[in-house]
Amino acid sequence: MAYKKNLFLLFSSDFILRYGYQIGKMPLLPYFAITLGASEMLVGTILSISTITGMILKPFVGFLSDNFGRKIWLLVACIFFTIFPFLYVFISSPGELTIIRLFHGVATAILGPVSLALVADLSHNYPSTRMGTFGMARSAAYLCAPVSAGLVLSYFSIEIVFYIIGIISIIGAMPILFLSSDYDKLENVNFRQRNYMHKFRASLLTSFKIGLFNKRVWQAGLLEFLIHLVVYSVKVFLPLQILISDSGTFLKAGAYLTIQELCHFLIRPLGGKLGDTFGGERVILSGLILMILSLLNLSLNERYELIFMSAALFGFGQAFSLPSSLSLIITDKNKSDFGVKMGMVGAIRNSGKIIGPIFSGFLLHFISYSMLFLLLAMICASYVTFQIFKRNSMYV
Numbered sequence: 001m002a003y004k005k006n007l008f009l010l011f012s013s014d015f016i017l018r019y020g021y022q023i024g025k026m027p028l029l030p031y032f033a034i035t036l037g038a039s040e041m042l043v044g045t046i047l048s049i050s051t052i053t054g055m056i057l058k059p060f061v062g063f064l065s066d067n068f069g070r071k072i073w074l075l076v077a078c079i080f081f082t083i084f085p086f087l088y089v090f091i092s093s094p095g096e097l098t099i100i101r102l103f104h105g106v107a108t109a110i111l112g113p114v115s116l117a118l119v120a121d122l123s124h125n126y127p128s129t130r131m132g133t134f135g136m137a138r139s140a141a142y143l144c145a146p147v148s149a150g151l152v153l154s155y156f157s158i159e160i161v162f163y164i165i166g167i168i169s170i171i172g173a174m175p176i177l178f179l180s181s182d183y184d185k186l187e188n189v190n191f192r193q194r195n196y197m198h199k200f201r202a203s204l205l206t207s208f209k210i211g212l213f214n215k216r217v218w219q220a221g222l223l224e225f226l227i228h229l230v231v232y233s234v235k236v237f238l239p240l241q242i243l244i245s246d247s248g249t250f251l252k253a254g255a256y257l258t259i260q261e262l263c264h265f266l267i268r269p270l271g272g273k274l275g276d277t278f279g280g281e282r283v284i285l286s287g288l289i290l291m292i293l294s295l296l297n298l299s300l301n302e303r304y305e306l307i308f309m310s311a312a313l314f315g316f317g318q319a320f321s322l323p324s325s326l327s328l329i330i331t332d333k334n335k336s337d338f339g340v341k342m343g344m345v346g347a348i349r350n351s352g353k354i355i356g357p358i359f360s361g362f363l364l365h366f367i368s369y370s371m372l373f374l375l376l377a378m379i380c381a382s383y384v385t386f387q388i389f390k391r392n393s394m395y396v
Helices: 002-023 028-035 040-068 070-090 094-122 127-155 158-177 196-212 215-244 250-278 280-300 307-330 338-363 369-394
Strands: none
Touching: 002 070, 002 094, 002 127, 002 158, 028 040, 028 094, 028 158, 040 070, 040 094, 040 338, 070 094, 070 158, 094 127, 094 338, 127 158, 127 250, 127 307, 215 250, 215 280, 215 307, 215 338, 215 369, 250 280, 250 307, 280 307, 280 369, 338 369
16 A cells, blocks of 8 residues: 555654764764864754754745655755765864754754655544654654664764764665655646746745644644653753762663653554544643653652653653644644644744753753752643633533
8 A cells, every 4th residue: 555655664764864863963962062162052052053943944844845745855855864964074163063063954854844744645544643653753763863872982983973874864865765756746736827936925925824823733833842842851951950969870861761762652653543532632631741740750759769650651741742733733624735834833843942941941040950840840730721721611
């Protein structure tokens, strides 16, 4: 069946490309930046600049894929993935590294919305299940890459590692070549008429208006903003809290993140299935409640006896919430502009990834780590309370 073939090829490519990309990101990139003489603030900028690129480009790239086809833009992403790893070996200053990261971030800015839009195109049945299954590719990459990076860096120099990443990216581009064109929107009829640029501009504005004024886009986007603000705050600052504790070790800090991502990876398809069966909004709220319990444990349990249970709860919460959030867009009636909608959601999501660590880092000048996690739990609880109140008021 063409649907299964294309989903398998896309899943394989997404995993391999993101796996190589993440090997070059954590923990290699911060160490590489420091060896070039970057300050801690500049290291943070270097790490986040690719996310900023995605936040700006994703809606525009999604629009282009809606009108000129998905496959061509996936191939463009593959070009960025395969070329830039080989350029890192020529970097000699933090400024050069910042520029390379800026352009390397274009790869994920294209891959994210276009791949999700193509998954949405493949079939409109069981959207939460499909998003949950496809999302396992990203989760698996995030799970495997840090361990692989540590092992590779134990035996090879940084230069060799970047060459290896380039080779991995070339392998990841191969499945895209075999995607069938059945689902390509090769060219919108509007662009075969006269006044090409005028119609291009008009169509671009129309598509962005669809995204900006679409209720489901903002519903999904704000939910993903909240989740990723919390997730990235925990990823950055929980390891630091563990390390400064009396019994903290690098192993315990790494184990928390590994267990969190492993649970997210394993339970994500179930979360999507539950969303299709019982309704996405209910499962989303259930996932957020699990994240709240995890954050409360982190804020109250200073000795970390239950830290790994907290990691599992956090991973389960992500697995329940994220697949159903994207399915809110797929169930929208207009199915001709998934690209720009996924791009809009991706831009809002990326802003959460950026604001979360910055916001939490600022707060830590005034409050403790435990208070930070308690505050994050209260933010999630406020969202859940609001949604429950809104649902109940509809039936009054």
